[in-house]
Amino acid sequence: MITAVRLPRRHASRSAKPGPPREPPKPPAAPRAPGWRPWLLPVILVALFVLLLSRAHNPAGTSLTYSAFLGKVDAGQVKTVDIDDKGGVDGQLKDGRKFTTQLPTALGPTGLAQQLRAKNVDITASGSSTGGSWVGPLAVVLLPLVLLGALFLWTGRQAARTLTGGLSGIGRSRAKIIEAERPTTRFDDVAGYEGVKQEIGEVVDFLRHPERYAVVGATGPRGVLMVGPPGTGKTLLARAVAGEAAVPFLSVTGSAFVEMFVGVGASRVRDLFDEARKRAPSIIFIDEIDAVGSRRGGIRLGGNDEREQTLNQLLAEMDGFDQSSGIVVLAATNRPEALDPALLRPGRFDRHVTVPLPNQTERAAILAVHARGKKLAPDVDRSVVARATPGFSGADLANLVNEAAIHAVRAGNTVISARDLDDARDRVLLGRRESSNALLPEERHAVAVHESGHALVAALCEQADPVAKVTILPSGPALGATEQLPEAERHLYTEGYLTDLLTVRLGGRAAELVVFGEGSTGAADDLAGATQIAGRMVRDFGLSPSLGPIGYAAPGALHRLGEEPAGETLHRPYSERTQRLIDEETARLVRQAEQRATALLRDHRPALEHLADLLTTRETIDGTVVQDVLRRWPGTTPEAPVPGPERPPP
Incomplete structure (x- = not known):
């Protein structure tokens, strides 16, 4: 059973004005060689082999036996013959066909000459060819070897071309260079993110007009690092930079530097910066830079020397080129904690730009961008959809609009309605609606009671988010759901809000205890989420009187409640006694939340049963x-508001 309590994450984004007109495009590069040219040599060799083979099998005409030859002479069908000194005969029949045969010289004189004269056959004599006896067989033997060698040579050249220009191209950079033809994406196509676009726009403006900054003695940044969760549009912003910039744009991913050969990554870094210097002023964009810029270790066994060499070369290049050369490095990552400190210092990446999840206003603007080219019904309110999608990234919103369009087509509609967007949101959050998953009557009633408990406790708690929808239709792993929508974007969570959140989480289990007198497995997800939230209240936020104002938050802890920081179970900066105290305080908070929810629902038992009956129907x-x-x-x-549980004395 899932209580969909999605907490929003802070999101800041700004936009930059488009720069001045771009410079005229450079002349196009020379045309590439036609694709048929590599196949020309193999085709010629095969044709030559077939021709010589056919001539070896049939050099002069039809071969006749000596008896057949005599029969044709007796029948008067032979016109001319040419006999050499070895008994070889080349002749022509009266119908124009040519033939060959061999005289049996071992039998001695046979009277063939008189027989030919009697039939008026034109007889000539010639000497045997000294080369004809061995050229043909030798060609038949050697030609396959020559063709096989040529085939191996051609295959090797083709394989060398696939290795980025052969063995000499292994160390070449695999960057995609954008100069004349630029992407169509512009800053106007990126909704929100005003501050991010302003920071990156200043970099582009500095490369276009460095003299404006030189007047006041300002120098442009050497590097800009974009940091943010996946799907927030970091690569999209880079494409917009390539579209807006009137300078060459070299794009490469961090994984393109990593290779099985030692020293190749460092060579590619050098080649990348050499290409940028040739085209200066220019921009280098490295996507997923954590693949090559991960933190270096100390003296350890099993280290990745190739990766560290690549990082060392990248550090040297960023700190080594002349600042007046007009090269700016733009990078993106969603794991800044994994990057090496030497890469993050000023002088390499001077600016760290955060690209967070969008807030409600920005989500509405992003929805407007993704809704271009799609027909929306008049009942669609983008602000309502934005309010119903806290924590969604730009990629999530694009997927939401696409799922809504698919749902509309499945329903036979030509426009996207508000119901399509609502169903698409449920599909994204909860999974596919399981229409074939029929519940037993007692299970259906139990799910209705469980979700009614969530909904009533949320309505009774003063600081809880309002209830938007309650359903008992199975979706994915959930048998039912209670969806709450925040009235406004929250950036700070008070202790009262967190206490109400815990109480709502345990409202379903409390309803089962009130109505049935026992719990069920349906509250497993609720208990796990409540335990995580209570654990962070004690461990990270200092909201436990017994533990005191001490926080053990791990570096880079997640900003969403209900999620454990990565690696928390592997490294604990406290003793076993402290861990025991944390466990006791976590259990106390969860137990108090359950007792509070149970008391609320006992006081409102008629409302709980009536709401469960309505939900079942x-x-x-x-x-x-x-x-x-x-x-x-x-x-x-x-009328009286429901207070939270009392805090025990410290």
């Missing part, structure tokens, strides 16, 4: 139905 209800049920069955404390 309708399968899906919205948040207004939950409020109506609470107004009709207000419980024992209808």
Whole structure:
């Protein structure tokens, strides 16, 4: 069972104005060689082999036996014969066909001459050819060897071309160079991210007009590092830079430097910067730079010397070129903590630009970009969709719009409606709707009670996010869901909000205890999420009186509640006694949240049962139905706000 409580993450983005007009494009490069030229030599060799083979098998005409030759002479069909001193006969029949035969010289005189004269056959004599007896057989033997050698030579050349220009090209950079023909993406195509576009736009402007900055003594940055979660548009911003810049743009991925051959990565780095110097002023873009710029270790066994050599060469190139040469390195990564400190210092990457997840306003702008070319129904409100998608990245929003379009086509519609977007959001968050997963009647009622408990506790807790929709239709691994939408973007979470969040998480299990007197396996996901949130309250946020104002947050901890920082279980900067105290405080917070949710639902038992009956009948209800049920069955404390659990004395 899933209670979809998506907490928004902070997102800052800005835009830069487009630069001045671009310079006229450079003349196009020389045309490439036609594709048929490499195949010319093999075709000629094969044709020559076939021709010589056919001539070896049939050099002069049809071969006749001596008896057949005599029969044709007797029949008067032979016109001319040419006999050599070895008894070889080349002749022509009266119908024009040529033939060859061999006289049996071992039998001695046979009277063939008289027989030929009697039939008026024109007889000539010639000497045998000294070369004809061995040239043909020798050609038949040697020609296959020659063809085989030529085939191996041609195959080797083709394989060498695939290795980026042969053995001499292994160390060449695999960067994609953009000069005359630039991408169509511009800064206007990137919604939001105003500050990011301004920072990168200044770099482009510096390369175009360095004299404007030289007047006040300013020097341009050597490198700009874009950092952000996956899907936030770092590569899209780089494409926009390539589209806006009037300077050469060299794009390469970090993995393109890594090779099985020692020293190849460093050679490719040198070649990349040499190409940039030839085209200066220019921009080098390295995507996923953590593949080559990972943190170097000390003295250890099993180190990757090739990767470290590549990183050392990159550090030397970034710090070694003349600042007036007009080369700027633009890089992107979603793992800044993995980068080497020497790569992050000023003088290499002077600017670190954060590309975070979009806020609500920016999500609405991003939805407008992805909705271009798609027909939206009048009931679609992009601001409502943006409010319903906290924590979504730009890639998530693009996928959402595409899933909505697919859902509209599946339903036989020609426009995308608000329901299509809502169903697409459920598909992205919860998975595919399992229409064939029929629940047993008692399971259906249990799921309705569980989700009703989540919804009522969320409506009764003062700081909890409002309920948007409750459903008991199975989707993916979830048998039901209670969706809450924040009224505004939150950047700071108070202790009261976190306490209400824990209480809502345990509302489903509390409803099962109130109605059935026992829990079930349906609360497994709720318990796991509540335990993680309570653990971070104690360990990271210092919200435990017993432990005190001490935080053990791991470096680079996630900004989303309910998720453990990576590597937390592998390295704990505290003792076993402290861990025991953390476990006790975590259990206390979760237990108090369950007791609070159980007390709320006992006081509102009629509302809980009525809401469960409505949910069983309708399968899906919205948040207004939950409020109506609470107004009709207000419980024992209808007006007073529900306080959180008391904090024990320190």
